[in-house]
Amino acid sequence: MNFDFILPSTIKYGKGIVQELDNVLNEIGAKKIMVVCDPGILAAGIMDKVMKHVGSDKEVVVFSEIEANPKDYNVQAGAEFAIREKVDVVIALGGGSPIDAAKGIVAVAKQGGAIRDYAEKKIGSDCLPLIAIPTTAGTGSEVTFSSVITDTKENFKFTVKSPHIAAKVALVDPELTYTLPAAITAATGIDALTHAIEGYTATCTEPIAEAVGLYAIEYIGKYIVRAVKNGSDEEARDGMMTGSLLAGLSFSHADVAGVHCMAEALGSVYDKPHGLCNSIILPHMMTECLPFAEMKYARVARALGIKEDDDKKAAEKGIDLIKEISAEIGLPDFKSLGVEPSGFRLLAELSEKNGSNGSNPKPMTADDYEALFVKINAL
């Protein structure tokens, strides 16, 4: 098979690696820095913890208006802020929402127009340099070159993809996740597992994406319960951060698939948290796809620690194990999202329209998605 493997981001990984932030800024030649985050990052004190490593020779301005399921108007406002403040570097600090929004901001601030246009239009190389500092072990956005943004007029999530919007440097520091609450650790952790499984099994995957995806599954399977049960377990936090990073590398070089199609529909219409939606849907979509990905799901199961020679049995045990893990780490069921069945048709149509639908192991129509929403809701 033919494939390209592009990795535009330098990854600097390790406990305390944020201490190198000023060196990274000096290498880029930063003078005026814009930090893109959400209000939660300020409230949690993470901003101070990270930005104290920036030298006093630099000016810092903060744009903290990014919402969950980042909106098109968040990107436009951020780009206007960047232009008005004449910043020369952007730091994205937070989970997937600020990092995805920042990727849009660095392009629109330099190339103009509306972020929605870039779903179809090519992004040029002239973007503000971006440094991504994740504070969850889930998004993988620090190493992907795509950004998922909500079109608030159409209630639809679109994807902007280009190596030019990828972070120049990803500073991946597991210490930043030590204070992450258990519920967010759980939901974002299963989001990362979803990235790994979908990256590994996507119809368009390639061998490097498969390899890192499978290895990510091992890390996440080994550490997710420990990280949720004891946030101070440094080895578990480190393992989850590594797993999330590898999962991000996997899906950015392959794709996500049906789980994300459904989760992104829920995010765009009902503004439900991305990680939570994925975590609820994952095992059910795997059951749906099992006849189309038996051997691969068996390898997923074995990476999670299942000992079983028969592929079908192994795959089924792997799906059961994911359900058990989800229950053990306190993830709720689909009903808890409070989505009325009258909304399922629209969600199903948006899922089918999603650009990643074609990557699902099982070809899915809107009718198939609707039937799955009904099935999950009845459990």
Ligand SMILES: [Fe+2]
């Ligand atoms: Fe995701």
